[in-house]
Amino acid sequence: MRKITVAMVLFPGFQLLDIAGPKDAFAEVRILSHGECEYEMLTVGTTRGSVQSSSGLTVVPDRTIFDPCPQFDTVIIPGGLGIFEVLEDSTLSEWLVRQRRLSRRIAAICNGVFAFGAAGMIDNRTVTTHWMDAARLATMFPKANVEPDQIYVKDEGIYTTAGVTAGIDLALVMIEEDFGKKMALDVAKYLIVYVRRVGGQSQFSPLLETQGAADSQIQPVRQYLLDNLHLPHTMTSLAQRLNMSARNLSRVFSKECGVSLIAFLNDARIDAARRYLESTDHAVSVIARRCGFENADTLRRTFSKRLHISPMEYRQRFRSNDLGNAESGSKRDRVSEKV
Structure with a gap:
């Protein structure tokens, strides 16, 4: 059996679907491969004890960033309103930098990329995030090249995605990399989603967001x-x-x-x-x-x-x-x- 170990980081106020979507997609690989391939998924909390999601549901993580962890192949941090409360957490930043060095790939879903920015990981990198947060990301981390229309972006071993359901797009990309296109297609069919979504984020977002001051001469x-x-x-x-x-x-x-x-x-x-x-x-x-x-x-x-x-x-x-x-x-x- 080929096994890939995935860490999913949990912080107070995380978006539950950012974790549940990829987790379900990864879990289907074992079922569809009849046990020949598997993702071993561990949740890692930024605090001790249960962690409450933005929807109010709580998750008890398998371990925390303060505990010894195995060497992960893949690390994923979700988005959620709580991300802005942990940006100044130096322990999380140091943990992410260490995981970036030790892991094959590290990913952020939605505005989870702000944690990468706070850790200094996206300077001179091309990244994306939810269209509502793209301008803020570019302002806070001007050395990053923010692509607001992309569903996901891969820059070497750093993966970033658009919002919420884009975590499933990310999981399918990783499944294809790890186990081939047919497996990714089979998982997509089972989940009843597109293995490659047509169009970018702009199909969901208004194009006219910045229009200047109301009292301007134009x-x-x-x-x-x-x-x-x-x-x-x-x-x-x-x-x-x-x-x-x-x-x-x-x-x-x-x-x-x-x-x-x-x-x-x-x-x-x-x-x-x-x-x-x-x-x-x-x-x-x-x-x-x-x-x-x-x-x-x-x-x-x-x-x-x-x-x-x-x-x-x-x-x-x-x-x-x-x-x-x-x-x-x-x-x-x-x-x-x-x-």
Whole structure:
């Protein structure tokens, strides 16, 4: 039997699914291999006694970071709101650094990567985290290269993932590395999940998160764009609304919003298209026109390039079952479209 020892770190306020998801995925390997392959999983607490998760359920760890531990092949630290309470814990940081040196690989799920940052482990490394924490991670650890759209990132022996269910994606990646693609596929089938998820985190997150101060001089043009996405805007026409030169508008907009005006407009149009796809039966051609895209093909290309998923795939994944509003009920808008 081939056995791989995995440590799962538990701190007060950890996300239970970050541990339970990978643990269940790893456990299936022994069942599906008829006992020929196995992950031996041990929970390691950062405190003595039981550890309460963010959901209120408690887990009694097998041992703690203060106890002697076997040499682990793989170490995984979950995310959870409690991670920010343990960042100053030098004992945990020292333990993680030691495990990084001794283990074949070490992984953080969701915002568990902040513990790696506090331990100085992600300087000059490419990492990811939950899209809601990506900006904070980049600010706190500026030497790290944060990729906010990735479901998981592997940089040498350091693995990081997006939030919560991405821990299962991580487990499947490790299973494939350890026991082959067929085993990973068999586990994915058993768990009824994709062995490789289509698209990145951007399909779940709003694209327009940073929009500058409400009292800024470009607020009027931002709001005008959001209210009139269907119009064929140009930098010159928008600059004229503010009595500014196009060059100055471009400079000021980028400075205050953190993105170019054109990038802002494109993201606003994609966000609007996503809302239509989620909540209406409108054909892609109708959505394209309402959101300011030249035609349906332009929407498809832009959407796929930005979100790494097609509009129709997005609709199938995120569409609401409640389409009782009058707009979606309009026969005129229920135009079938081949894609």
